[in-house]
Amino acid sequence: MTVDRRQLLAGLGKLLVLTPAAAAAWEYLEAGRPEEAPSYRLADHWWAMVIDVEACIGCGSCVRACKTENGVPLEPYYFRTWVERYHVPNGVSEHPEVDSPNGGYDGFPERYRPGDGAKSFFVPKLCNHCAHSPCTQVCPVGATFDSPDGVVLVDKSYCLGCRYCVQACPYGCRYIDPRTNTVDKCSLCYHRITKGLTTACCETCPTDARRLGDLKDPKDPIHEFLRAHKVQVLKPQMATGSKTWYAGLDGSVR
Amino acid sequence: MAGLFVVGLALFLVARKVLVPVGFGELGHFRTGAIADNRAPKLVHAGRAACAECHSDEPDRLKSGAHRGVGCEACHGALGAHAAAETDVKPARPDTGTLCLGCHRQSVSKPAGFPQVDPKEHGDGSGSCGGCHDPHAPAEEPKAPPAEEAKKP
Known part of the structure; x- marks a missing residue:
């Protein structure tokens, strides 16, 4: 078979037009599989959290909502999110007094008197969903991973329960679920955020001290928050690429 | 010798097929199905938008006061079950x-x-x-x- 120049050029032209059209059609079909993701595309999101320390009132709504939403054991040592109370005597920020009775689940019984010369505040904690997460790097079987939309998730059907990741997390955000003997941690309410809802903790926070944000969505208010506030991550020296930013964070917070 | 190699290769391929879970390594060093597993749990908190679909008057009143930013379920508790079947589950006051x-x-x-x-x-x-x-x-x-x-x- 011989092909003259005219046929070749015409064929190439058709190919040039049809290939992207076919790719777009294929992409549309892929995205439209209703049982998986009606409109949610992993590549379109990059989830993060901002926490306004100066707005937190230590009510514990987030802790209760998180445990209810995610079926976290109610014993006082299993938490996906918890709240710490800091009490920093004047001038000794290296040695703050920190307590977290039941993770803040029942609120905080008053321990301190006004006018004792110290500052006191609440700091909510959760998985920082690090972009360079130490916990996923040590998993020997790939049972915990950074999802393409920026959430650190656990594959419970594949976790061995070896506890490497529990030790590797510099923020202490992981625990072994006593019922399954596999690891559990904040999933950023992945079952909610992929359906267009916010996390259970953000949903129930009465002062908007914690807000979920999608960094890939240019209209998300998180961008305005990050512009308007001086923010810091926890343990920046560990270079974890944490995506949980704290506004108004005191230097004493570990 | 070649036969031994073929048998070894076949054993390796069979073992790999059995041991590596379906969908492993497609998007990274994990099982792709784990993403769907993490999306699977049912909603326990319905979210304030779901509440407003039926209870339209209360969110309007809420907007006028200092509690405008407070979600319904912060005070009324998790009501995903009520939103799914409003007559079966009644929230307590x-x-x-x-x-x-x-x-x-x-x-x-x-x-x-x-x-x-x-x-x-x-x-x-x-x-x-x-x-x-x-x-x-x-x-x-x-x-x-x-x-x-x-x-x-």
Whole structure:
């Protein structure tokens, strides 16, 4: 078979037009599989959290909502999110007094008197969903991973329960679920955020001290928050690429 | 020799097929199906938008007061089951005597600008906040109930 120049050029032209059209059609079909993701595309999101320390009132709504939403054991040592109370005597920020009775689940019984010369505040904690997460790097079987939309998730059907990741997390955000003997941690309410809802903790926070944000969505208010506030991550020296930013964070917070 | 190699290769391929889970390595060093597994759990909190679909009047009142940013389920509890089958699951009415103090009890650790009360000094001693304050539209100066009015000198 011989092909003259005219046929070749015409064929190439058709190919040039049809290939992207076919790719777009294929992409549309892929995205439209209703049982998986009606409109949610992993590549379109990059989830993060901002926490306004100066707005937190230590009510514990987030802790209760998180445990209810995610079926976290109610014993006082299993938490996906918890709240710490800091009490920093004047001038000794290296040695703050920190307590977290039941993770803040029942609120905080008053321990301190006004006018004792110290500052006191609440700091909510959760998985920082690090972009360079130490916990996923040590998993020997790939049972915990950074999802393409920026959430650190656990594959419970594949976790061995070896506890490497529990030790590797510099923020202490992981625990072994006593019922399954596999690891559990904040999933950023992945079952909610992929359906267009916010996390259970953000949903129930009465002062908007914690807000979920999608960094890939240019209209998300998180961008305005990050512009308007001086923010810091926890343990920046560990270079974890944490995506949980704290506004108004005191230097004493570990 | 070649036969041994072929047998070895076949054994390796079979072992790999059995040991490596389906979908492993497609998007990274993990099983792709784990993403769907993490999306699977049912909603326990419905979210304020779901509440407003039926209870349209209350969110409107909420907007006018200081509680405009407070989600319904922060006070009324998780109501995903009620949103899914409203007649089967009925939410309980919160007790204002305990609920309000969960946020508004005085504490040195709370932000200074946040409204806080000492229950020993504040109120009419009834142990309930709902008598004077409307939790859906709290005002700075609540209207005092008749009993409170009478006690004043």
